[in-house]
Each structure stands twice: as structure tokens, then as C-alpha cells.
Amino acid sequence: MSVIRIEGLKKSYGRFEAVHDVTFAAGAGRVVGLLGPNGAGKSTTLHVLLGLASADAGTATIDGRRYAELEHPSRVVGAMLDAGGLHPGRTGRDHLRVLAAAGGLPALRAEEVLDLVGLRPAAQRRVRTYSLGMKQRLGIAAALLGRPQVLVLDEPANGLDPAGMRWLRELLRSFAADGGTVLLASHVLAEVTQVADDLVVVGQGRVVAAGTLDDLVTDRSLEDVYLDLTATTEGVR
Numbered sequence: 001m002s003v004i005r006i007e008g009l010k011k012s013y014g015r016f017e018a019v020h021d022v023t024f025a026a027g028a029g030r031v032v033g034l035l036g037p038n039g040a041g042k043s044t045t046l047h048v049l050l051g052l053a054s055a056d057a058g059t060a061t062i063d064g065r066r067y068a069e070l071e072h073p074s075r076v077v078g079a080m081l082d083a084g085g086l087h088p089g090r091t092g093r094d095h096l097r098v099l100a101a102a103g104g105l106p107a108l109r110a111e112e113v114l115d116l117v118g119l120r121p122a123a124q125r126r127v128r129t130y131s132l133g134m135k136q137r138l139g140i141a142a143a144l145l146g147r148p149q150v151l152v153l154d155e156p157a158n159g160l161d162p163a164g165m166r167w168l169r170e171l172l173r174s175f176a177a178d179g180g181t182v183l184l185a186s187h188v189l190a191e192v193t194q195v196a197d198d199l200v201v202v203g204q205g206r207v208v209a210a211g212t213l214d215d216l217v218t219d220r221s222l223e224d225v226y227l228d229l230t231a232t233t234e235g236v237r
């Protein structure tokens with residue numbers, strides 16, 4: 001059964017149609033890459049899925065329910081949309097404790113996720129002193145707080161160094177191996193292909209291809225396929 005289901009999603013900002021018609025699903029135990037050039041509508045799709053924007057048409061559900069219908073959302077889905085938006089004067093530990101409290105989770109869980117993302121040595125430092133990669137790790141720690149079955153991540157490898165990228169890949173693979181579902185949006189082909197089982201390629205607010213990685217790579221390089229599929233998209237609309 002699919003855990004995440006996006007069906008006939010449409011979303012406009014004024015007269016501009018950011019998401020024209022997006023349908024795809026993500027199943028348990030899968031890492032699904034939502035891949036597309038800048039402005040393709042990836043973040044908008046994730047925002048609707050997470051209840052941060054309303055759809056004009058169509059549905060976006062997790063376990064058959066819209067985000068707003070989830071009783072304990074942080075225990076169902078963990079999200080990292082933007083490494084910004086962190087309180088600069090707060091320590092990493094306090095940031096996680098505040099979120100844990102808001103989600104009705106024990107403070108001890110903050111310590112566990114600090115260990116999971118390797119941030120414990122920096123837990124007492126203020127977030128303003130964190131590198132971009134450390135902020136990404138903190139964002140992922142926050143997403144993991146509620147032990148969710150679903151992770152939704154927007155450009156999670158932004159700012160990670162090669163060791164950080166490998167760490168993230170292994171974390172996502174093990175999350176999926178335990179039966180979780182990961183939906184990862186990115187415009188960076190390599191970032192997605194190194195970790196995803198399935199790909200959904202979007203361009204100009206439409207799904208232009210979807211399938212397993214193997215389905216989408218025939219005898220041509222995936223880069224050629226990706227650029228062809230999204231060729232009419234100029235990056236900035």
C-alpha cells in the first residue's frame with residue numbers, strides 16, 4: 001500500500017500555476033526522489049502534503065489522511081523543508097527540546113536524535129555558529145524526533161560535505177530498510193540517484209516521468225534522460 005499519495009494536485013499562486021497536475025505515490029520501505037529543475041513545483045507539492053499550503057484541486061495524503069487530519073502529525077511524518085528558520089540564539093539542544101515539548105515527546109528524545117545525527121558535541125552551541133551542514137543535520141534531527149514512519153525532505157544534502165552526504169544516504173537507506181517511507185525533493189540528479197529506489201521527475205508543474213531508477217535508465221545516461229524530460233523548463237518561470 002502506498003503511504004504517500006498525491007493525486008491530481010493543482011496549485012496556483014495568483015494566475016501562475018506552480019503545480020499543474022501531479023500524481024504519484026510512495027510506498028513503505030522506499031526512498032522516492034522527487035526530481036526536477038528549479039521552479040518545477042517540488043516544494044509546492046511538499047508544502048501541500050504537509051498542510052502548509054492548500055491545494056486548488058486534488059489530494060495529498062499520508063496513510064490515507066490529509067496532514068490536517070493526523071492526530072499526532074510529528075509521530076507520523078517528519079519534515080525538513082528549509083534549514084533556515086532556526087532561532088539563531090538557541091542552542092541545538094534547546095531547539096530540539098522545544099520541538100519535543102511541542103510534540104508531546106520526552107526531552108530525552110532530543111538527546112537520542114542529537115546522537116543519531118552526530119551533533120552531540122555541538123549540542124550546547126548556539127545555532128548561529130553552526131555551518132550550513134550542521135543546520136541540515138539539526139533539521140534532520142528535528143524531523144526524526146517523533147519516530148515517524150515517513151520523512152519528507154526538501155534538498156536535504158544542501159551544504160553537506162562528502163562525508164555528510166554519505167552519512168545522509170546511509171541514514172535514509174536504513175530508515176527505508178526499517179519500513180519507512182522517504183520522499184526527497186531535489187534538483188540535483190546525483191543526490192537523488194545515489195539514494196532513491198523510485199524517481200518522480202517533474203517539470204513545469206507536471207510529472208514527466210515516474211518509475212524505478214532502473215525503469216528510467218535504459219542505455220542512456222540518466223542525466224541525458226533528465227535533461228530531455230525537463231528540456232522545456234527554463235529553470236525560472
Ligand SMILES: Nc1ncnc2c1ncn2[C@@H]1O[C@H](COP(=O)(O)OP(=O)(O)OP(=O)(O)O)[C@@H](O)[C@H]1O
Binds near residue numbers: 018037041
Ligand atoms: N508563495 C508563492 N507565491 C508565488 N509564487 C510562488 C510561491 N511559491 C512558489 N512559487 C512559484 O511556483 C513555482 C514553483 O516553485 P517551487 O518552489 O514549488 O519549485 P521547486 O521545484 O521546489 O524549485 P527549487 O528547486 O528552485 O526549489 C516557482 O516558479 C515559484 O516562483
